[in-house]
Amino acid sequence: MDRALVGRTPGGRTTGGRTPGGRTTAGSAFVGVRGGVGSLPRALADLLRARGVTIRTGTIARELRRGDDGRWVVLVGPTIAVEEIVADSVVLALPTAPTARLLRPHARDAAEALAGVETASMAIVTLAVDAAALGELPGSGFLVPPVEGWTIKASTFSSTKWGWLEAAGRGTAYLRASIGRAGEAAVLQRPDAELVEVAVAEIGRAIGRPLPPILDRHVQRWGGALPQYAVGHADRIDVVRASVARLPGVEVAGATYEGVGIPAVVRTGRAAAAATLDHLTQAAR
Ligand SMILES: Cc1cc2nc3c(=O)[nH]c(=O)nc-3n(C[C@H](O)[C@H](O)[C@H](O)COP(=O)(O)OP(=O)(O)OC[C@H]3O[C@@H](n4cnc5c(N)ncnc54)[C@H](O)[C@@H]3O)c2cc1C
Numbered sequence: 001m002d003r004a005l006v007g008r009t010p011g012g013r014t015t016g017g018r019t020p021g022g023r024t025t026a027g028s029a030f031v032g033v034r035g036g037v038g039s040l041p042r043a044l045a046d047l048l049r050a051r052g053v054t055i056r057t058g059t060i061a062r063e064l065r066r067g068d069d070g071r072w073v074v075l076v077g078p079t080i081a082v083e084e085i086v087a088d089s090v091v092l093a094l095p096t097a098p099t100a101r102l103l104r105p106h107a108r109d110a111a112e113a114l115a116g117v118e119t120a121s122m123a124i125v126t127l128a129v130d131a132a133a134l135g136e137l138p139g140s141g142f143l144v145p146p147v148e149g150w151t152i153k154a155s156t157f158s159s160t161k162w163g164w165l166e167a168a169g170r171g172t173a174y175l176r177a178s179i180g181r182a183g184e185a186a187v188l189q190r191p192d193a194e195l196v197e198v199a200v201a202e203i204g205r206a207i208g209r210p211l212p213p214i215l216d217r218h219v220q221r222w223g224g225a226l227p228q229y230a231v232g233h234a235d236r237i238d239v240v241r242a243s244v245a246r247l248p249g250v251e252v253a254g255a256t257y258e259g260v261g262i263p264a265v266v267r268t269g270r271a272a273a274a275a276t277l278d279h280l281t282q283a284a285r
Helices: 038-048 096-103 108-115 163-169 185-189 193-209 231-246 260-285
Strands: 002-004 030-032 061-066 072-076 081-085 088-093 119-130 141-143 153-155 174-181 214-227 250-252
Touching: 061 096, 061 185, 072 141, 088 096, 088 260, 096 108, 096 153, 096 214, 108 119, 119 153, 119 185, 163 174, 193 214, 231 250
Parallel strands: 088 250
Antiparallel strands: 002 030, 061 072, 072 081, 119 174, 119 214, 141 153, 153 174
């Protein structure tokens, strides 16, 4: 784990951070995974495969059917080559829309409650610049309140925030900007090059000087990635849970239910795994 810079209190006091030599001080605001949080699912997949688990990625679950023997049949793959997977238990750890689609024939209440959950899309623009030319940055990034009318809604000074990234960059620094607020999908219809341009301009504006030449850039779009917790969300999720509870061997997990942050998502995954184990244990008796 990597404790990293930074966090400034509203009064400008640093709450923790990295010394000029790159060491972190006690009380850092952020904790991450060295190599990035994306290394976590990869490590988990390696561990599971080593224990004989088959993992199939890039495979769309199209339909969920109930077999005559009470087991579940998941229809997967492209429409021209649909394959049936028979399962004693199924965990739907999917975004809201496909979960609703798969549940609809079996749990109409759940499907309808899920259909009422709106989602927001985002794009993350990552920029690479020469670290020496960039110089010191104040803090680890910033948030832009909607009233400012800017296009970017936040920026992370990634190499300042994460010590492992600063080291891996070997003189190249990385910054990110996120674009796309709930209900403002139009901005994401702009081409990648325009998103990069506006990110460069607005980060420069925020730090009070233009960014040095951009050595490389990447735009990652996350369509419908963030469920919106509108008023009444908890009631809606109660309906989903009650409806799914009537389907033996089916569980749901993910960002739609108890919070969008990774810790909350992991909690739903653990709960689904425990319920699945219970179901399988009882079925084996
Ligand atoms: C840009 C961005 C930045 C974020 N930053 C943070 C952060 O700093 N800290 C934090 O705590 N949280 C953060 N979050 C939130 C958090 O990452 C997500 O809420 C969480 O990862 C969602 O996990 P999930 O398992 O519910 O969904 P996902 O990780 O989206 O997994 C759902 C999976 O289902 C697959 N799928 C979809 N349809 C089907 C289908 N029909 N059949 C089979 N598979 C299907 C998808 O391909 C995907 O792999 C961020 C989110 C975004 C978008």
